[in-house]
Amino acid sequence: MSKRVLVVDDDPDVRLFNTTVLEENGYTPLEATNGEEGLEIIRKELPDLVILDVMMPKQSGIRLYRELKTDKALKDIPVIILSGIAEKTFLRSQNALTEFGGEQVPPPQTYIEKPVEPDELASVVKKALG
Amino acid sequence: MMNKLLLIDDEPDILKVLSMSLRADGYQVHTALSGAEGLEIFETEHPQIVLTDIRMPGMDGIEVLKRIKDASENTEVIIITGHGDLDLAIEALQNGASDFINKPVRGLSLEIALKRAEEKLEIREKLAAYTQNLEKEVRLATRELLRKSNFLSRLIRSSNDGIVATDRDFTVIVFNPGAERIFGRTAEDVINRVRIDAIFPGEIAGIFMNAGTHLEGAEVVGWRETTIQNVDGSPIPVGFSGALLMEETQVMGSVAFFQDLREIKRLEKELLHSERLAAIGQTVAGLTHGIKNVLHGFKGGSYLVDLGIGKGDSEKLTSGWDMVKRNIARTSDLVMDLLTYSKEREPEFEDCQPNAIAADVAETVKDTAEENGVAVVTDFDPGIGTVRMDPHIIHPSLLNLMTNAIDACIFDEDTSKQWQVRLRTVLEDDRVILLEVSDNGTGMTDEVRDKLFASFFSTKGHRGTGLGMLVTQKLIEEHNGTIDVSTQPGKGSTFSVRLPFEVAGNDM
Numbered sequence: 001m002s003k004r005v006l007v008v009d010d011d012p013d014v015r016l017f018n019t020t021v022l023e024e025n026g027y028t029p030l031e032a033t034n035g036e037e038g039l040e041i042i043r044k045e046l047p048d049l050v051i052l053d054v055m056m057p058k059q060s061g062i063r064l065y066r067e068l069k070t071d072k073a074l075k076d077i078p079v080i081i082l083s084g085i086a087e088k089t090f091l092r093s094q095n096a097l098t099e100f101g102g103e104q105v106p107p108p109q110t111y112i113e114k115p116v117e118p119d120e121l122a123s124v125v126k127k128a129l130g
Numbered sequence: 131m132m133n134k135l136l137l138i139d140d141e142p143d144i145l146k147v148l149s150m151s152l153r154a155d156g157y158q159v160h161t162a163l164s165g166a167e168g169l170e171i172f173e174t175e176h177p178q179i180v181l182t183d184i185r186m187p188g189m190d191g192i193e194v195l196k197r198i199k200d201a202s203e204n205t206e207v208i209i210i211t212g213h214g215d216l217d218l219a220i221e222a223l224q225n226g227a228s229d230f231i232n233k234p235v236r237g238l239s240l241e242i243a244l245k246r247a248e249e250k251l252e253i254r255e256k257l258a259a260y261t262q263n264l265e266k267e268v269r270l271a272t273r274e275l276l277r278k279s280n281f282l283s284r285l286i287r288s289s290n291d292g293i294v295a296t297d298r299d300f301t302v303i304v305f306n307p308g309a310e311r312i313f314g315r316t317a318e319d320v321i322n323r324v325r326i327d328a329i330f331p332g333e334i335a336g337i338f339m340n341a342g343t344h345l346e347g348a349e350v351v352g353w354r355e356t357t358i359q360n361v362d363g364s365p366i367p368v369g370f371s372g373a374l375l376m377e378e379t380q381v382m383g384s385v386a387f388f389q390d391l392r393e394i395k396r397l398e399k400e401l402l403h404s405e406r407l408a409a410i411g412q413t414v415a416g417l418t419h420g421i422k423n424v425l426h427g428f429k430g431g432s433y434l435v436d437l438g439i440g441k442g443d444s445e446k447l448t449s450g451w452d453m454v455k456r457n458i459a460r461t462s463d464l465v466m467d468l469l470t471y472s473k474e475r476e477p478e479f480e481d482c483q484p485n486a487i488a489a490d491v492a493e494t495v496k497d498t499a500e501e502n503g504v505a506v507v508t509d510f511d512p513g514i515g516t517v518r519m520d521p522h523i524i525h526p527s528l529l530n531l532m533t534n535a536i537d538a539c540i541f542d543e544d545t546s547k548q549w550q551v552r553l554r555t556v557l558e559d560d561r562v563i564l565l566e567v568s569d570n571g572t573g574m575t576d577e578v579r580d581k582l583f584a585s586f587f588s589t590k591g592h593r594g595t596g597l598g599m600l601v602t603q604k605l606i607e608e609h610n611g612t613i614d615v616s617t618q619p620g621k622g623s624t625f626s627v628r629l630p631f632e633v634a635g636n637d638m
Contacts (some may be wrong), residue, residue: 017430084422114426118433
């Protein structure tokens with residue numbers, strides 16, 4: 001059975017792009033349009049990999065990532081962050097949340113800044129799924 | 131004070147008796163036996179009172195009287211006459227004698243005559259002192275008045291503000307250099323030549339000239355901003371205040387003060403511009419995020435197009451091409467918003483119909499709205515006809531507010547609502563039109579409301595450039611208008627734009 005990869009992004013263009021790349025490379029894509037919906041699907045479907053955007057309405061990628069990594073049942077699901085936000089900005093916000101009394105969370109498996117070439121996306125997905 | 135007295139008589143006995151009696155009364159007495167001798171003594175002693183016999187050999191009393199009066203008008207001359215000299219006595223009085231007494235000289239009549247003479251002297255002295263004092267006072271007052279008037283006219287001259295004062299007929303009588311600069315006319319050209327209605331804006335001249343006499347006291351016209359038409363045709367923004375000058379209940383004139391606001395306006399504009407440039411600079415990060423997303427969309431689109439071509443899959447080809455087109459539109463929105471926001475632009479007033487512009491905007495967004503279950507309702511004030519405004523400000527501002535309002539409904543999770551977006555125009559008064567966009571969508575939290583006009587803030591995720599409200603606000607401010615918002619989370623929002631207009635057909 002092909003591996004299932006969840007794409008969480010509010011931009012339909014990004015979702016279409018990413019899911020097409022995944023399909024072309026033999027994966028089964030799942031979709032969510034914001035963090036809240038993303039967490040719901042993760043809990044229900046337990047995908048093999050999550051490709052996560054950061055800036056989204058409702059729950060942002062920053063929150064979703066923390067919830068994922070602090071949940072025993074979910075923390076081993078690998079996450080690729082794909083965002084227009086620079087990696088250091090994302091890490092800084094995670095550190096700030098940790099200092100604020102949160103649990104220490106590990107950095108994401110892979111962090112890619114938009115825009116991304118289809119080949120590059122396919123190769124990081126492959127690498128993350130080991 | 132002891133009075134000096136000159137006694138002239140040709141009879142030595144009379145001289146001796148009289149002088150003794152007068153000295154006893156406290157006078158300082160000089161005596162002469164003839165008119166000529168008397169005049170000589172008069173020259174050196176300057177007595178205040180002269181007593182002279184009328185009939186004397188050589189120079190008679192009348193001649194002595196005339197000469198003394200010629201030399202010193204204020205000297206009192208008392209004539210001593212014999213019996214039957216009434217005609218001479220009258221002649222003496224006509225020539226300025228103060229009194230006459232008859233021979234033989236009796237103590238009482240002499241005393242009375244002297245007393246009268248002394249009283250006259252005293253009154254004359256007081257009068258002289260009083261007159262002198264009065265002259266001095268007048269001189270001092272005149273000098274003070276001159277000094278004050280000089281001070282005031284210098285004060286008026288040196289004021290940076292334009293000061294224009296008029297008489298009761300509203301003819302200009304004061305026009306200082308500040309006023310010359312603002313109006314572009316010389317004081318010479320206007321003072322005593324024109325009335326204020328020839329140089330003031332009609333509205334301001336009207337305030338003074340229509341005030342009438344029913345006002346009591348100095349009626350002050352409060353500070354307001356207006357525009358002066360300089361003779362070279364350039365409009366000068368000024369702060370204006372003024373007063374009717376009243377005397378009792380009568381208008382005696384008027385005064386108007388004009389503060390030149392050109393420099394202040396220029397600085398304000400410069401500040402706004404630099405703030406805007408700074409905002410753009412500071413938010414390059416926000417901009418970068420937007421551009422990265424758009425680029426990602428382009429890559430995705432071209433990837434799908436390539437796939438579609440390679441596999442002959444027309445569905446992928448179409449969706450890829452749609453993605454490219456959408457991102458072209460996003461690029462265009464972002465670039466146009468940035469351009470509008472960073473560019474200085476003077477509003478260009480032209481004859482236009484705000485209702486027609488509003489109808490066009492409503493028509494433009496109607497299809498998208500209805501596709502998403504949002505009704506578009508219009509309510510236009512028929513009192514608004516053709517006016518002078520800048521349509522290139524009205525149209526994009528309304529379009530942005532309408533698009534936002536529709537999005538506020540689309541984003542709303544309460545699907546039980548009948549979503550509605552309402553566009554209303556109201557003629558508020560003879561110079562302001564209200565354009566109101568209201569929706570019953572999501573409404574805004576305080577947090578969102580506070581960030582409404584912040585750059586690159588968007589609640590629309592990938593759909594917003596984060597510049598829309600900023601651009602709208604800038605356009606409205608350039609039109610000297612205002613934008614207000616009232617909102618309630620879950621209930622909806624109302625945006626009220628107030629724009630000033632000019633009467634149509636006033637091409638200058």
